[in-house]
Amino acid sequence: MFWNTQQQLEDLICQLVSWDSRTGTEGELHFPFKLKDELAKLDYYRTHPDHIALHDAGRERNALTALYRHDDAKKTIVLMSHFDTVHTKEFGSKSHLAFTPRELGNRFKEIADDFSPDNRKDALSGEYLYGRGTMDMKMGLALHMHLIEKAAAEDWPINLLLMTVPDEEVDSAGMRAAVDRLESIADENGLDYSLFLNSEPSFTQYPDDPNYYFYSGSIGKIMPSALFYGVETHVGEPLRGLNAHYMASFLNQQMEFTDIFSEEEYGEKTPLPVSLKYYDMKEDYSAQTSNHVAVLYNVFTMQQNAEDIFSKYHYLVEQTMNQCQKQYEEICQRENIPPVGRIRTMSYQDLHAYLVKKFGQEKVDDIISDYIGRDDLDDREKSTHIANRMITYCKELVPLVVTLFAPPYYPAVNASEDPLVRSISALTNDFLGKDYGIEPKEVHYFNGISDLSYVTYDKHDDGWETYQDNTPVWGRTYSIPFESMQKLQAPLINIGPFGKDPHKLTERLHKKSAFEITPKLLEAVVKHCIDH
Structure with a gap:
């Protein structure tokens, strides 16, 4: 032998x-x-x-x-x-x-x-x-x-x-x-x-x-993410725009170490969420403020599925952006300058549907395809770039935060009983x-x-559809065979x-x-x- x-x-x-x-x-x-x-x-x-x-x-x-x-x-x-x-x-x-x-x-x-x-x-x-x-x-x-x-x-x-x-x-x-x-x-x-x-x-x-x-x-591990799209301006006139970094700072304070996703099973607890990547999508240095910033968060799960996480996450983003809006308007009032607009929060699924209605499916597919084939970007970067590019075709929505999922996703499994x-x-x-x-x-x-x-994915669970609908690269460079997994019981x-x-x-x-x-x-x- x-x-x-x-x-x-x-x-x-x-x-x-x-x-x-x-x-x-x-x-x-x-x-x-x-x-x-x-x-x-x-x-x-x-x-x-x-x-x-x-x-x-x-x-x-x-x-x-x-x-x-x-x-x-x-x-x-x-x-x-x-x-x-x-x-x-x-x-x-x-x-x-x-x-x-x-x-x-x-x-x-x-x-x-x-x-x-x-x-x-x-x-x-x-x-x-x-x-x-x-x-x-x-x-x-x-x-x-x-x-x-x-x-x-x-x-x-x-x-x-x-x-x-x-x-x-x-x-x-x-x-x-x-x-x-x-x-x-x-x-x-x-x-x-x-x-x-x-x-x-x-x-x-x-x-x-x-x-x-x-x-x-x-x-389980999942990555709820966000693309912040503000309004650019010259640094000499900061309140004529809305800096995406300013918007993102509010969510980071709320997401990092939050307990809203926490679970405990068999006396074991999920580690608290942290940001895994935060980056400015403005490629060059200039005296213009950044109007697009992306952030990826790590969330651990035990019993919760993708739909559970996204529902909580999207609600948290909405509430956080309301706080951001309130503070921003107070500053504008203090400086006697009108706000540039009200911050919206949209899921990637809703943004995608909005663009399809405005330009048609073929145009949206072209936008996605432009990034899918780029070897210099990984799936996380492709996801945020796709959302960013989509927003450039509907500037009437900004300032805007798009909530989405970035790969990878590891569903939790357990056979203890x-x-x-x-x-x-x-x-x-x-x-x-x-x-x-x-x-x-x-x-x-x-x-x-x-x-x-x-x-051994839960054969009665269909919460994965929320993941599918809110992951920009789904079915192109990243997918999970949920239905096949449900057969491996x-x-x-x-x-x-x-x-x-x-x-x-x-x-x-x-x-x-x-x-x-x-x-x-x-x-x-x-x-x-x-x-x-």
């Missing part, structure tokens, strides 16, 4: 990490082809080569699936992972070391005194493997490869579908593209999905957190407690955001290895957890599912 012993697993993770697959790089494009060749070494895939497949995820990226199918089984566990990693700018000129875990570990031992006490101890202990992707999350993929190999060698009476995707760290394009393939693979092979098993690592909940966590759900998940939770506690003296803690909403968001759980400092210079993987404990635990989970 290739990936069975602790040493073989360590060699495998070092190999996977050496295949640089940072999001948006050439390495991300090449990774699934290298992985396909690696999996093809197994005897099972020599006789079933058609059970490994690549799936287009856009922009020359590919997801990969590898099916182990038992002739007497319909029950299927989907083993989910992502192979892209964040970038390595923090390594500076030594970025090559990020992909050589053993060499990096030796280097960190040499400079251990430069680190915090906790990391100094770990670097000198030899108990951790450092490197980009060791923790987040190539070890999860390695563990799934181990399960596939062992299942095939021992003829486990269950089906396993390994699915690993690109782009999780940015927009989850890989997972969103793979959802439809999950449905067709099930139909083609007579599979019955009984569990989605992700193996994202155990994330700390606070600095130097020693606890091991597993997850029975994944938190599912009977199978409850039994796996009990197994995990018993296994780790008896054999290793570890007291694992169940987290009901994984706070690291994950691709689990795109399975199986419980989910996330069990992965212990590590520390994801996305940091000192990202590291606990060797015993990764190479000894978690492989045995995941094998126990799979065998448990055979009988339940």
Whole structure:
């Protein structure tokens, strides 16, 4: 066997990490082809080569699936992972070391005194493997490869579908593209999905957190955004216009850290909203005030859907702009200058409808298409530029704030009360407690955001239509297969290895957890599912 012993697993993770697959790089494009060749070494895939497949995820990226199918089984566990990693700018000129875990570990031992006490101890202990992707999350993929190999060698009476995707760290394009393939693979092979098993690592909940966590759900993330379009003027006559920055400042004060979106489930709370990006869309410097500013906000969810969030958000924007208007008029009165107008608040859906009525659908489609094809803009920038351009065709509406959604959107999912998940939770506690003296803690909403968001979507929910209607790039450069997701109704759980400092210079993987404990635990989970 290739990936069975602790040493073989360590060699495998070092190999996977050496295949640089940072999001948006050439390495991300090449990774699934290298992985396909690696999996093809197994005897099972020599006789079933058609059970490994690549799936287009856009922009020359590919997801990969590898099916182990038992002739007497319909029950299927989907083993989910992502192979892209964040970038390595923090390594500076030594970025090559990020992909050589053993060499990096030796280097960190040499400079251990430069680190915090906790990391100094770990670097000198030899108990951790450092490197980009060791923790987040190539070890999860390695563990799934181990399960596939062992299942095939021992003829486990269950089906396993390994699915690993690109782009999780940015927009989850890989997972969103793979959802439809999950449905067709099930139909083609007579599979019955009984569990989605992700193996994202155990994330700390606070600095130097020693606890091991597993997850029975994944938190949601959505980005309500706004385009502020004021009235430009020369800085020498500021009240002859209305500065978009002035308008935006009122909403920022109300949105940042607001509790109106807050949720609490199982004693866990959603983090408070923050602004993720704020930018002036005036391209040059001049003595003219800016009349267009965009801002994107991060909101976490548990039970709320897109419609719930947008309704609250749009109302908050309306109330905030009323406050802005009131203060602005008081200043105009003080300075004896008439206001330039009254601030309107419109949803993107209403703005779109307004333009269609005024100019026709073809003209509106042309406006959108002008930005869709621009490679110099990402989906967030395209969204705000589209709204901005639309307003230039209806200046009678300004001053104006347009509320909209910017990608990405991760719906919250939770299977905490599912009977199978409850039994796996009990197994995990018993296994780790008896054999290793570890007291694992169940987290009901994984706070690291994950691709689990795109399975098991509430089949009775249609709030996603609000997202569709208020996302300018919807159906062109960004979409979510909500209807297909609603068909993937199986419980989910996330069990992965212990590590520390994801996305940091000192990202590291606990060797015993990764190479000894978690492989045995995941094998126990799979065998448990055979009988339940």
